[in-house]
Amino acid sequence: MSRIARRFQALRAEGRGALIPYVEACDPDFETSLALLKAMPEAGADLIEIGMPFSDPSADGPVIQAAALRGLAAGATLAKLFDMVRAFRTDDQETPLILMGYLNPVESYGYERFCADASAAGVDGLIIVDMPPEESGPLERFTKPAGLDMIRLIAPTTTDERLKTVLNHASGFVYYVSITGITGTRSASTEDLRAALPRLRAATDLPVVIGFGIRSPEQARNASRIADGAVVASxxxxxxxxxxxxxxxxxxxxxxxxxxxxxxxxxxxxxA
Structure with a gap:
């Protein structure tokens, strides 16, 4: 059983959802982002997303865009990100780590090399925002042997037919993008979330987490009650x-x- 599966199993036994914070690699510098990463589990993180800085993060709002640019200005590379993960794993072998970002840096690094290095460092899953399932075959050839979960995004506009296609390529958990738009710009209502989740629950046995627009403790509490977890980034x-x-x-x-x-x-x- 993967670290991600074990963590959600343990949380179900506790009767609560996950809190999943986000840290951008090398923002504002390598040492500070590593210090945050290492301290997050004790502060309450159940899983952690690590952003892969990219110059054109098209799905992200101004806050995450600025963080990515700060990371790049500080010298962020995928190699340094893997150094962060290795340093984290010297003290923590249990907290799941998920890399979130865009395909361009991964493709430039090389799919096979990326998956091998990510797995060896201690990464558990990937969210590649701009890689549709129909085009993910070249990467999925290497994620499965490396033991990396491919976490898929579902939007409010995803049709039932499209949902089947996306979920056929999903593992780890499903990330429900709670708004139509970019990150950190607005929030979905509790009523909207309650209305959206039954369709996802009926379509998959994977945990469902909610992200994009969760800012406050109250919103995180509500999202973690409605779904299996809440992502807080911006x-x-x-x-x-x-x-x-x-x-x-x-x-x-x-x-x-x-x-x-x-x-x-x-x-x-x-x-909650």
């Missing part, structure tokens, strides 16, 4: 950005501010 990155100096360098409050916010989110999710 809200944490916005907090990080506010702590940086004029040159986008960390300050004494950068790590502590993000972790404090994460603890508040975790408290709400656990109360």
């Amino acid at each position: 809200a944490l990155l916005a907090t990080l950005a506010k702590t940086l100096d004029a040159d986008n360098r960390k300050t004494d409050t950068t790590v502590s501010s993000v972790l404090s916010q994460l603890r508040d989110l975790a408290t709400a999710v656990r109360a």
Whole structure:
């Protein structure tokens, strides 16, 4: 059983959903992003998404776009991201790690090499935002042997027929994009989420997590009750950005501010 499957099984036994925070690799620098990554489980993260910085993150709003550009300015590469994961795994062998990003850097790195290096470092799953299932065969040839889950995105506009196609290529969990639009710009209502989830539950046995637009502890609590987990990204990155100096360098409050916010989110999710 994979780390992702074990974690969701354990959470089901606890009777609660997962909190899944997001950290952008090398934002605002390698050491700070690694410090955040290492501290997130103790602050309440059940799984963690790591952003792969890319210059044109088309599905992301301004907050994540800015984080990606800061990461690239700090020298982010996939090799450095794998260094982060290896460093994390020296102390934590249980928390699932998911890489989220776009196909261009993966293709440039080489599919086979990418999957082998990601697996060896300790990555558990991939979310490749701009890779439709019909075109994923060349990558999936290597993800399955490497033990990497391919996590698929489902939108409010996904038709029943399309849902079948996407889920046929999904493993790990299903990521429900709760809004039509880019990340961090608005939020779906609790009523909208409650209406959307039964269709997904009927179509798959995989856990379903909700992302895009979850900012507050209340929203995280509600999403984790309705689904199997809540992803919080832009809200944490916005907090990080506010702590940086004029040159986008960390300050004494950068790590502590993000972790404090994460603890508040975790408290709400656990109360659910």
